[in-house]
Amino acid sequence: MGIISIASGNSCWRGLDYFKDKKVIKLRKINDNEYTSIVRGNKNYNVYLNIEHPRKSTCDCPLAKGKRVICKHIVATYFTAMPEEATNFEKEQAKLQEEYEQYQDELYDKVIGYINKMSKKELIEELIHIFDYGPEWIYDDFIKRNYIE
Ligand SMILES: [Zn+2]
Known part of the structure; x- marks a missing residue:
């Protein structure tokens, strides 16, 4: 299952906005499947993205912290790493x-x-x-x- 298929519709749309507004700063590629980023929101949030195992992705925002939730920050990071997926x-x-x-x-x-x-x-x-x-x-x-x- 991909990031987009397990994220809520709201997270996908908000994540797309964040991607377009270039709120993902400091994207770092660990390998083809793993990235880290900082996403600008009310505060700056730290995201770890795992494309191969989406449920292992994390974000320290209130919605996703400590839960296996794919938030808009994770989606925005995904779209920034893979712009063709946003299209x-x-x-x-x-x-x-x-x-x-x-x-x-x-x-x-x-x-x-x-x-x-x-x-x-x-x-x-x-x-x-x-x-x-x-x-x-x-x-x-x-x-x-x-x-x-
Ligand atoms: Zn988040």
Whole structure:
């Protein structure tokens, strides 16, 4: 398992920001799989990165200290050591986003197609169901869009 696959989404995105903002200072290569760095944050944090065994990576920030957590500082160090992985990460996320949007478009078309075939009684029941289970702003939105006094 790679660093990115075991880090949280939040750590990955924040780590990418840190990488782009060049907050990783003093990157030192021990060998192809191991690096140390200092990462600028609220304080300077000391990172040990192990690419081959990601769980052995450490950082002395409050989130990761003494735990096997992959924090944004470790991710930022990883991206700084392997910039092509940052590019891959961004490409992969853009692809996922595109797939998600395409899937949502398909669902939308399906739902609209189905709604057009429903009877008035079925539509009323469905609308009441949506009002019962939908978010609270749905009432406000409905009232505003229909100019209900
Ligand atoms: Zn950290």
